[in-house]
Amino acid sequence: MINEWEIIIEVPREKEFGDFSTNMAMQMAREARMPPAKIAAAIINNIEMDGTYIKKVEKAGPGFINFYLEKDWLYQALQAIMAERENYGKLDIGKGRKVMVEFVSANPTGPLHMGNARGGALGDCIARILEAVGYDVTREFYINDTGAQVEKFGASLEARYIQLLKGEDAVEFPEDGYHGEDVIEHARNYIKIHGDKLLGIPSGERRKMLAEYALGKNLESIRNDLEKYGIKFDVWFSEKTLYESGEFDETMEYLEQNGLTYEKDGAVWIKTSQFGTDKDEVLIRSNGIPTYFASDIAYHRNKFLKRKFDRVINLLGADHHGHSSRMKAAMEALGVGPDKLDIIVFQLVRLYRNGEIARMSKRTGKSITLADILDEVGKDAARFFFSMQASGSHLDFDLDMAVKQSDENPVYYVQYAHARICSMLRVLEAEGVKVPAPGQVDLALLKTEAELELIRKLAEYPEEIGIAARTLEPSRLTRYAIELAALFHGFYNSCRVKGKEESLVKARLALVDCTRTVIRDILNLLCINAPEKM
RNA sequence: GCGCCCAUAGCUCAGCAGGAUAGAGCGUCGGUUUCCUAAACCGCAGGCCGGGGGUUCGAAUCCCUUUGGGCGCACCA
Structure with a gap:
């Protein structure tokens, strides 16, 4: 029928x-x-x-x-956890396919801000989740080390350099330049190391030298901050290399030969409107300098056609979301199925302190950076909070809450469950009671409501990972972790383990150990410590 | 003006391939410790799911419209 x-x-x-x-x-x-x-x-x-x-x-x-x-099916689930340990919940949706997650990709002209922090947490968690479901994952950071922003950066550095050596009035600071203190700092440090020898060379050379120096320094601290944040990129891909390798020119030729470009007002345009965008976009400005969009097309051609990724996921802050539809259109122009590219647009972050919107760093008085957050609340709380909410939702980050060591703070709630379990295992171990092997325990003794609910939750774990992977939504796991911890704490308060009849002790101990396995695994996916003591 | 995101308990958010009485945390109030970590647990209160239409046996969920907020709409990235 x-x-x-x-x-x-x-x-x-x-x-x-x-x-x-x-x-x-x-x-x-x-x-x-x-x-x-x-x-x-x-x-x-x-x-x-x-x-x-x-x-x-x-x-x-x-x-x-x-x-x-x-109830047997629940006991089967426990058996599975006991047997598979940290492999429990791992699926094979990806089947070894190559997927790239490109995220953060912050402009190296300054420090990482809150948007980068959220994007970093989300991107890295997505990468971890995809690894857990059988993808071959590459984490990539795209470095914008050329183009208009870098030019501007170089000009700003040059002005500061000259001002430091010859006085404030020796040269005018560019109107649209980088006004930050850090630019002055870079110039000062450069002088400390290399002196004034750049005064005698042409301006273009001078800017290049200064920009290279400062970009290197910035990248170094970006890399450091990210590492403290638990993120390690597999590839740091330089935009500049697209020009050096000829790939940029190849891409432009390809587009031209396929009739997808035209000239207008001295600039080269691409017909993205053919693929559904509001308007066409400029690839090469009338001054001959390519746009960021143009090199990004070449970059994506590299991802798909040169390096043969089956799937690419880009994370983009909401302030750049206009880029999303353009990029999709560009994929079609390149003949790459647009469904191979997932662009996750995450909403921006608002920080709160003392119930008010916080904009400035306590420490430096300048706008708040990732380094400030790590300083103030630490990696675990930061990662947890940035992963707690669906990426499409606006995120209010309460700095006071994140540092509170109390029940108001969900990070500790989950970590505490883990520490508590470890403590139980230690105490019982000291009495000579060990976690039983899979066949050595009668799980059917677990039959109170608290026990069964806990087991049911553990049984849902593989499905939960599957959904998180399908929807590319780490917040799913963060919430699952809180729920699991809650069920465990409930179990703890209603079911004693120590001192009970031997077979029941074994059965409960098995359940407790399985809970530990799963909590530790999730915390791992979220890149948060699973402390054994608190 | 056009486009994208958001609107659900006092606060922060889940739920949104339509489904059974709308959930959680925090906050408020009240309880639990001779016992494996009280950073825990249990309980009470709290809602015309922003408003208005429509589709459907059935809408927080889908469509239209409207209001309020965020973000875009460069020969910036």
């Missing part, structure tokens, strides 16, 4: 509705021209229950079919 139907089975919100539930009867009602209840009854009559964990199937509500399983 019905040939193909995607059957959706879900875990009902209320446990009285069974372990699993499907609304398929209601989905089919229209097509089958039968009332949902009748379809549900027919389905239930035809379910073969022998040899399965199904204990009972019931029709409920407007046409739901609820499945009640033997």
Whole structure:
């Protein structure tokens, strides 16, 4: 009667509705021209229950079919955790395919800001999640080390350099230059090391030398900050190399030969509007300097065509979201299926301190950087908070909350669950009680509500990772971690382990150890410490 | 003016391939410790899911419209 139907089975919100539930009867009602209840009854009559964990199937509500399983299936899940350990929950969705996650990619003309911090946490977690589901992941940072911004940076440095050596009035500072203190600092340091020898060379050379020096320094501190933040990139890809290798020219030629470019007002344009953007974009300015967009096209050609990535994920702050549709259009222009490129646009961050929006760093008085955050709240709290919310949601980061060592702070809540478990294991171990091996325990002794709920949650873990991977949404795991910790704390308060009858001690100990395995694994995916003591 | 994101409890947010009484944390208030970590647990209170239309047996979820906020709309990145 019905040939193909995607059957959706879900875990009902209320446990009285069974372990699993499907609304398929209601989905089919229209097509089958039968009332949902009748379809549900027919389905239930035809379910073969022998040899399965199904204990009972019931029709409920407007046409739901609820499945009640033997508790055995829960115990099976525990067995799986005991056997697979840290591999529990690992899937093979990716099947070894090559995926690149490009994130942060901050302009090296200054320090990392809050947008980079959120993008960093999200990008790295996505990379970790994709690794867990069987992708071959490359983390990449694209360095904008050429182009208009770098020119401007060089000009600013040059002005500061000359001002420092010959006085404030010796040269005018460029109107649209980088006014920050850090630019002066770079110039000062350069003089300290190399003296005034740049005064005697042509301006172009001078700017180049200064820019190279300062970009190097900035990149070094960016790299340092990211490392403290738990992020290590596999590739630092320099924009400049696209020009040096000829790939940029190849890309422009390709676009030109395919009739996708034209000249207007002395500039070269690309017909992105053919692929659905509001307007065409400039590739080469009338002054001959290529735009950032142009080199980004060459960059993506490199990702897909040269390096053969099956899939690329870019993280972009909301302030750059206009770039997203342009890039998609460019993919089509290159003949790369636009669905191979996922662009995640994450919303910006607002910091709060004392209930007010915080803009300036306490330490430096300048705008708040990633380094400031790491200083003030530490890596664990920062990563947790930046991963707590769906990327599409605006994020309010409460600095006071993040440092509080109390129940107001969810980071500690999860970490505490882990530390508590480790402590239990230590205490029991000291009494000679060890975590039992998979076959050496009667899990059926676990039957209080608190125990069963905890096990049920653990059983959901693989699915949870799958969803996080499919939706590229780390916040899914952060919330799961909080829920799991809550169920564990509940279990802890209602079920004692130590001092109980030996077989029950073993069974509960197995459950506790499985919980530890999963919590540690999630914290690992979120790049947060799993402390053994607190 | 055009485009993207957001709007759900006092606060911060889940839920959004339509489904059974809308969830959690924090905050408020009240309880739990001769016992494996009280950074914990248990309980009470708290909601016309921004407003208005529509589609549907059924809408927080989909469509239209409107209001309020964020961000874009460069020969910047």
